[in-house]
Amino acid sequence: MVRPPGSIVRRIPVTTAAFHQLRQFDGRPGVSIAAKGAALELKLVRGDVEVRVVVPAEVLEWFVDVEQRPSGSRATDWCDYEGYDNRPVSELDEDMAEEVTAFVSRLIERDLRYVGSKNRPDRGVLEWLIDGQWHQAVPFVVLAT
Numbered sequence: 001m002v003r004p005p006g007s008i009v010r011r012i013p014v015t016t017a018a019f020h021q022l023r024q025f026d027g028r029p030g031v032s033i034a035a036k037g038a039a040l041e042l043k044l045v046r047g048d049v050e051v052r053v054v055v056p057a058e059v060l061e062w063f064v065d066v067e068q069r070p071s072g073s074r075a076t077d078w079c080d081y082e083g084y085d086n087r088p089v090s091e092l093d094e095d096m097a098e099e100v101t102a103f104v105s106r107l108i109e110r111d112l113r114y115v116g117s118k119n120r121p122d123r124g125v126l127e128w129l130i131d132g133q134w135h136q137a138v139p140f141v142v143l144a145t
Contacts (some may be wrong), residue, residue, distance in 0.1 A: 015057045017097035022055050025104055044107055049114045051126065051138075053104055060092050062100050066126040066138050068114040073124045075114070077139040106137070 026033040061080035111129040126138040
């Protein structure tokens, strides 16, 4: 998970709500939680697919890294919440916590599959099953409003 060049990390004075809420998933089938420096990492393993969700303690961003083993093919994405408007940090923190919790809940509850790219064998897409149809989960898809 690589930060885009030139991006700035601004720490907030408290631990993010998403950081705290991630712990609720520990112990679910195929899920483990581990501290990784100043972040928490949730790992979900389903067959040959490993999904890692990383939430820093004091930064309003989170990362997802999906790997299909043993090929090593990956799908990655990340979200950050600051610098787009003038909403207060507390509101951004709440939004991030809701989105991380919803994403991880869906990962745990839904069937998953990894689809490798035909053009780039080292890249792919994680999909989840919704109402009998496969939809892209990672990289994230922003739905039109």
